[in-house]
Amino acid sequence: MYSANDVNKSANQGKTTTNVHDQNVRNTQHGNAPVLSATSIVGTGVRNTQGESLGDIKDLMIDTTNGTISYAVVSFGGFLGIGDKLFAVPLEAFRVDTEHEKFILDVSREQLENAPGFDKDNWPTTAQQDFIQRVYTHYGYQDQYNRRYV
Numbered sequence: 001m002y003s004a005n006d007v008n009k010s011a012n013q014g015k016t017t018t019n020v021h022d023q024n025v026r027n028t029q030h031g032n033a034p035v036l037s038a039t040s041i042v043g044t045g046v047r048n049t050q051g052e053s054l055g056d057i058k059d060l061m062i063d064t065t066n067g068t069i070s071y072a073v074v075s076f077g078g079f080l081g082i083g084d085k086l087f088a089v090p091l092e093a094f095r096v097d098t099e100h101e102k103f104i105l106d107v108s109r110e111q112l113e114n115a116p117g118f119d120k121d122n123w124p125t126t127a128q129q130d131f132i133q134r135v136y137t138h139y140g141y142q143d144q145y146n147r148r149y150v
Helices: 020-029 109-113 129-138
Strands: 016-019 045-047 053-063 068-076 085-089 094-097 102-105 117-119
Touching: 053 085, 068 109, 068 129, 085 129
Parallel strands: 045 102
Antiparallel strands: 016 094, 045 053, 053 068, 068 085, 085 117, 094 102
């Protein structure tokens, strides 16, 4: 699913991982930014740093005004897809574990349960600025594109 060229070794984890944002910045400076297809990301499992399953990536929400990914949609909870809650997570908050083809999110299960989210029948209708700001703030990031919607 992922290329070895898309990763670096994380001394802290001892696993093959890369922080999506840091790796993109570093590689862009050298002209070789890694690119993953949306279809290779959707369905990928998400684990926290303790190895607990946090669900999987269901979708990527794209801001068509500036061509950026606003957030990834992570499905968590429920059983066999019933009762799952969907959570918005900034792509920058993930590290990619290419060895195990998983995304790593440095949050506890409780932190994810308290994150901005929605159910599968009630997705945000627009890329509302306040929702996106709450998502980024919850994970300790700032929306670097300062999205403005009318």
